[in-house]
Amino acid sequence: MxxxxxxGETGQEDGAERRQxxxxxKETEARWQAVWxxxxxxAATADAARPKYYVLEMFPYPSGRIHMGHVRNYTMGDVVARxxxxxxxxxxxxxxxxxFGMPAENAAMEQNSHPGxxxxxxxxxxxxxxxxxxxxxxxxxxxxxxxxxxxxxxQKMFLDFLREGLLYRRKSWVNWDPVDxxxxxxxxxxxxxxxxxxxxxxxxxxxxxFFRITDFSDELLAALEELERWPSKVRIxxxxxxxxxxxxxxxxxxxxxxxxxxxxxxxxxxDTIFGASFLAVSAHHPLAGALAEQDxxxxxxxxxxxxxxxxxxxxxxxEKMGYRTPWVARHPFRDGETLPVYVANFxxxxxxxxAIFGCPAHDQRDLDxxxxxxxxxxxxxxxxDADAAGFEVGDEAYTGPGRLANSDFLDGLEVExxxxxxxxxxxxxxxxxxxxxxRLRDWGVxxxxxxxxxxxxxxxxxxxxxxxPEKDLPVTLPDDVTxxxxxxxxxxxxxxxxxxxxxxxxxxxxxxxxxxxxxxxSWYQARFCSPRSDAPVDRAAVDYWLPVDQYIGGxxxxxxxxxxxxxFTRAMERCGYLSVKEPFxxxxxxxxxxxxxxxxxxxxxxxxxxxxxxxxxxxxxVASGAPITVxxxxxxxxxxxxxxxxxDIIATYxxxxxxxxxxxxxxxxxxxxxxxxxxxxxWRFVNRLWRLGGSEMAAAGTPVPDxxxxxxxxxRQQVHRAIDGVTDNLEKFHFNRAVARIYELVNALVDFRxxxxxxxxxxxxxxxxxxxxxxPMMPHLAEEMWRRLGHESLLVETPWPEADPALxxxxxxxxxxxxxxxxRATIELPRDTDQKTAxxxxxxxxxxxxxxxxxxxxxxIFVPNRIVNVVHG
RNA sequence: GCCCGCUUGGCGGAAUUGGUAGACGCAACGGACUUAAAAUCCGUUGUCCGAAAGGACGUGCCGGUUCGAGUCCGGCAGCGGGCACCA
Numbered sequence: 001m002x003x004x005x006x007x008g009e010t011g012q013e014d015g016a017e018r019r020q021x022x023x024x025x026k027e028t029e030a031r032w033q034a035v036w037x038x039x040x041x042x043a044a045t046a047d048a049a050r051p052k053y054y055v056l057e058m059f060p061y062p063s064g065r066i067h068m069g070h071v072r073n074y075t076m077g078d079v080v081a082r083x084x085x086x087x088x089x090x091x092x093x094x095x096x097x098x099x100f101g102m103p104a105e106n107a108a109m110e111q112n113s114h115p116g117x118x119x120x121x122x123x124x125x126x127x128x129x130x131x132x133x134x135x136x137x138x139x140x141x142x143x144x145x146x147x148x149x150x151x152x153x154x155q156k157m158f159l160d161f162l163r164e165g166l167l168y169r170r171k172s173w174v175n176w177d178p179v180d181x182x183x184x185x186x187x188x189x190x191x192x193x194x195x196x197x198x199x200x201x202x203x204x205x206x207x208x209x210f211f212r213i214t215d216f217s218d219e220l221l222a223a224l225e226e227l228e229r230w231p232s233k234v235r236i237x238x239x240x241x242x243x244x245x246x247x248x249x250x251x252x253x254x255x256x257x258x259x260x261x262x263x264x265x266x267x268x269x270x271d272t273i274f275g276a277s278f279l280a281v282s283a284h285h286p287l288a289g290a291l292a293e294q295d296x297x298x299x300x301x302x303x304x305x306x307x308x309x310x311x312x313x314x315x316x317x318x319e320k321m322g323y324r325t326p327w328v329a330r331h332p333f334r335d336g337e338t339l340p341v342y343v344a345n346f347x348x349x350x351x352x353x354x355a356i357f358g359c360p361a362h363d364q365r366d367l368d369x370x371x372x373x374x375x376x377x378x379x380x381x382x383x384x385d386a387d388a389a390g391f392e393v394g395d396e397a398y399t400g401p402g403r404l405a406n407s408d409f410l411d412g413l414e415v416e417x418x419x420x421x422x423x424x425x426x427x428x429x430x431x432x433x434x435x436x437x438x439r440l441r442d443w444g445v446x447x448x449x450x451x452x453x454x455x456x457x458x459x460x461x462x463x464x465x466x467x468x469p470e471k472d473l474p475v476t477l478p479d480d481v482t483x484x485x486x487x488x489x490x491x492x493x494x495x496x497x498x499x500x501x502x503x504x505x506x507x508x509x510x511x512x513x514x515x516x517x518x519x520x521x522s523w524y525q526a527r528f529c530s531p532r533s534d535a536p537v538d539r540a541a542v543d544y545w546l547p548v549d550q551y552i553g554g555x556x557x558x559x560x561x562x563x564x565x566x567x568f569t570r571a572m573e574r575c576g577y578l579s580v581k582e583p584f585x586x587x588x589x590x591x592x593x594x595x596x597x598x599x600x601x602x603x604x605x606x607x608x609x610x611x612x613x614x615x616x617x618x619x620x621x622v623a624s625g626a627p628i629t630v631x632x633x634x635x636x637x638x639x640x641x642x643x644x645x646x647x648d649i650i651a652t653y654x655x656x657x658x659x660x661x662x663x664x665x666x667x668x669x670x671x672x673x674x675x676x677x678x679x680x681x682x683w684r685f686v687n688r689l690w691r692l693g694g695s696e697m698a699a700a701g702t703p704v705p706d707x708x709x710x711x712x713x714x715x716r717q718q719v720h721r722a723i724d725g726v727t728d729n730l731e732k733f734h735f736n737r738a739v740a741r742i743y744e745l746v747n748a749l750v751d752f753r754x755x756x757x758x759x760x761x762x763x764x765x766x767x768x769x770x771x772x773x774x775x776p777m778m779p780h781l782a783e784e785m786w787r788r789l790g791h792e793s794l795l796v797e798t799p800w801p802e803a804d805p806a807l808x809x810x811x812x813x814x815x816x817x818x819x820x821x822x823x824r825a826t827i828e829l830p831r832d833t834d835q836k837t838a839x840x841x842x843x844x845x846x847x848x849x850x851x852x853x854x855x856x857x858x859x860x861i862f863v864p865n866r867i868v869n870v871v872h873g
Numbered sequence: 874g875c876c877c878g879c880u881u882g883g884c885g886g887a888a889u890u891g892g893u894a895g896a897c898g899c900a901a902c903g904g905a906c907u908u909a910a911a912a913u914c915c916g917u918u919g920u921c922c923g924a925a926a927g928g929a930c931g932u933g934c935c936g937g938u939u940c941g942a943g944u945c946c947g948g949c950a951g952c953g954g955g956c957a958c959c960a
Binding site: 058060061063098101102103174175183184185186187188189233234236237240241243310311312313315316317318346350364365440441443444446447448449516517518521554555556557558559560561563592632634635664665666667670671672673675677678680681682684685687688691736737739740741742743744747814815816817818820821822823826847850858859860861863866867869870871 | 874875876877878879884885886887892893896897898899900912913926927939940941942952953954955956957958959960
């Protein structure tokens with residue numbers, strides 16, 4: 001059979017046995033999924049004799065149906081899992097459900113149902129959808145975090161952590177909706193208003209549980225250095241989040257109303273002390289609280305500060321406001337000078353001491369504040385190129401390096417030396433000291449909600465806080481709850497919270513708060529190692545499988561989830577559950593899946609499926625005929641309705657097509673633009689491969705001879721270069737480039753028109769290589785083609801192909817010839833040609849000679865196998 | 874506001890450590906096959922000038938380093954992620 005026949009397969013008068021049947025996606029994909037399941041192809045068993053590889057994608061929240069972000073995430077993980085399996089690793093690739101969370105309660109409120117019913121129904125739907133994708137998952141390890149068999153272990157560890165001093169209770173602020181009488185998540189506060197009631201949000205102080213993550217600040221910071229297979233951007237973000245900063249604690253003495261005569265501030269710029277023009281304390285500082293009790297105006301001011309809610313973004317972007325207190329502070333070094341003391345909305349109680357000194361010339365926030373309240377702006381750090389007498393600060397604070405001026409004993413010192421000197425003088429006077437502070441705050445885990453893990457603690461009037469005895473675990477959620485009113489159903493449940501105190505036996509109350517859902521996702525990677533263990537983890541299993549070799553998920557989790565999981569792993573290690581301190585050795589953060597957005601004239605969002613192109617070329621709404629405005633591409637989201645349902649795509653084109661499209665074109669760490677044309681292109685390639693496979697069956701068993709004609713040898717080299725390139729690209733997570741290399745090989749295979757036994761053997765070898773390379777990405781089609789080539793064994797059990805190094809070397813190279821850096825010619829040279837020969841060949845090029853006409857050659861830059869650059873005068 | 878990214882043809886993107894910008898895919902256009910359409914196959918395709926050979930310009934914007942910059946440095950703009958109770 002000739003190459004031409006091969007290309008024009010459909011409708012070819014080629015005999016019935018050769019006639020290409022259509023690729024039946026649905027039947028084929030379902031059949032191979034059943035085969036893999038029957039053979040338990042993806043069940044993982046710990047085996048000390050084999051190298052392990054644990055690949056994990058961030059498990060989904062069961063929101064209803066899978067979305068394209070899931071498809072992208074799980075396709076990438078599956079490519080890694082299948083590739084590593086082919087390389088001989090013992091691969092663990094599990095899946096589960098991050099099943100507690102707010103949306104289930106919201107759904108329960110809207111549909112008058114139970115969050116558990118909604119959640120488990122969603123899990124069933126989404127499990128079915130994931131199975132359609134043909135993911136090589138070990139489903140026997142499936143877990144759902146809302147199941148008592150999961151959260152009872154979390155409760156056990158809560159008790160361990162409590163015993164170890166890793167947990168404590170203190171007052172902390174929440175967003176409070178005064179109309180619905182309920183706590184609001186930051187997400188539920190929109191422009192300072194409650195999302196349902198529309199009421200102005202207040203802050204309220206509640207007793208809450210905290211994990212002592214700050215005990216690990218230094219460890220978590222230092223260990224970032226060793227996470228070499230994490231993106232540096234994530235490490236930098238975590239570093240900044242932990243925010244270690246060195247500075248000074250300074251104690252100011254106050255004069256004013258009785259009761260408070262000292263105020264401690266923290267500053268990272270003790271060198272600027274002579275530029276200080278005010279002190280400011282947080283609205284929640286005890287000083288402010290005490291004064292507010294007698295000062296109604298201050299009380300109002302604090303209430304006003306609390307209206308913005310608790311999110312840092314809201315606090316930082318709010319207009320800077322201050323309230324001048326009757327206190328003044330004595331300057332520590334300038335006798336007789338006093339500084340006014342303000343209560344200010346931009347000072348955070350959680351950072352440092354909750355009080356600052358303001359140096360407007362060298363801090364932007366302080367400057368804005370000083371301009372507003374007409375406070376002095378005194379420059380004390382003079383930029384290297386400026387003159388001390390003439391240097392002034394306008395709208396922009398100067399935060400760069402320089403020498404101190406107007407600063408008494410600091411004059412002339414550089415910033416760092418001035419910091420040290422200030423601290424030394426403060427220490428000598430006993431009015432301050434060097435201090436290291438972290439931005440990181442302890443992790444508050446109390447939630448005033450139902451659908452979460454109950455906190456296993458009992459409140460007794462006599463005994464205080466009493467941990468639930470381990471024998472009484474799990475503390476399960478009651479099923480008979482209603483969501484017909486806002487607030488936590490656990491708190492108003494008639495019986496659930498009433499228990500006898502385990503210590504004294506008197507009537508007592510259960511803790512009705514539940515845990516933050518980030519707690520569940522902080523240790524699920526460990527649970528997957530032994531998902532049915534009676535203990536939280538089985539030591540042998542976690543010692544074998546952990547850490548996760550490759551973790552894959554969205555960049556939006558760069559800080560919170562990943563930092564909490566790192567902390568929790570350390571806490572588990574301290575309690576003797578684990579030997580590792582870091583959960584994820586390798587991390588890859590994928591981009592989002594985006595799509596154009598569509599709106600009607602009234603501004604209502606509509607889905608891509610609801611619109612069509614009119615004859616005029618404009619888009620219109622199918623149901624109403626209304627014109628549609630096309631907006632820019634954004635992350636697919638339910639709220640903007642710019643979503644494409646993966647199940648529809650799989651039903652139309654199959655899982656392989658969807659997977660292939662997810663991997664093509666866009667680099668995996670960048671956003672992917674979903675387009676109809678893109679998925680259609682992937683579908684064409686599926687069919688192109690299929691036709692290519694159907695024509696090769698006759699060649700089975702023919703060995704490739706040693707001596708090959710040029711064209712056949714060239715194809716063979718191309719095969720091995722593709723194997724080398726695809727392997728390298730998969731290792732580096734460059735799936736889009738791996739796809740391009742496969743396209744190149746397939747193009748070469750289609751263009752290969754030679755006939756004869758040798759050609760046929762090489763062609764078959766090339767086709768087998770294509771199938772094996774494509775296997776991790778399009779597993780169903782690859783398995784089907786593999787079988788059709790006559791293989792008895794499964795492709796999933798076939799080792800990864802290896803490139804023959806002898807076939808990778810190129811004999812000739814194309815060298816660029818430049819004149820003064822501009823390309824003038826390219827020359828073909830034997831590989832590793834010496835400089836003299838290369839220069840001669842370059843200078844002989846007519847185009848080069850023309851460019852050098854009348855010029856003197858000054859020098860020639862030579863980069864072997866790459867470039868000859870002729871530099872003239 | 875603060876922290877972290879990203880920006881290359883009509884579009885998605887490719888380009889080892891600074892060394893031929895535009896691989897591969899999509900779209901578009903021209904052609905073959907077909908009664909026709911679809912599918913498939915062949916070809917062209919950064920912009921401008923030119924019949925061609927070739928030339929000039931070109932990687933968000935401004936500037937710098939270098940024989941040579943998409944890549945390094947300084948500044949700016951736009952877009953996106955996160956900001957501790959969305960997950």
